[in-house]
Amino acid sequence: MNEKTLEIEYLLGKVAEVFGGPVATSKDFETLSARIDEATGQPVSTATLKRLYGYMSLKPKPRITTLDILSRFIGRDGFRALCLELQESSAFLSAETVASESLSAGQELSLSWLPDREVRLQHVGGQEFLVLDPGTSKLRAGDEFAVIEIVKGHPLYISGIRREGRILPEYVAGRSAGIQEIKIY
Helix, strand or coil: CCCCCCHHHHHHHHHHHHHHCCCEEEEEEEEHHHHHHHCCCCCCCCCHHHCCCCCCCCCCCCCHHCCCCCCCCCCCHHHHHHHHHHHHHCCCCCCEEEEEEHCCCCCCEEEEECCEEEEEEEECCEEEEEECCCCCCCCCCCEECCCCCEEECCEECCCCCCCCCCCCCCEECCCCCCEEEECCC
């Protein structure tokens, strides 16, 4: 992608909010494309939106013009203005948050996100987790990784996944609408 990955992820989350829900089906992408064109007077193709949201497996390399249109769709002047706003702002999280340090070693939890994804994890201790059941996610049973906290309604970014002696690229769960449910057992 480009160096502004977090800003793009934030932008995509806000686009989904303005859209009124998750962007998860072909029909959603068609509707979103039409709404963007109607709101901004500038089109963003369904295929471009599918790539950005990871619906298609191609690696998205968004053009700044596309990011500008999406930024205007959420009420900003453009992508650069959005990035400056994010740099200058901070806020307290009001969503349900689970800090890894608050869990006991051996405690299990499940996370779910759209479309129809669920994974069951075991807290190993500290910030470490073990995947017990990957469900329909791209994770695998036995994968291990560290996460400081999990925030409901926000994407979960995982780096340093250890699988069979290898370190995998970064993984994001709940890219478009965030983690939908956190269950602790």
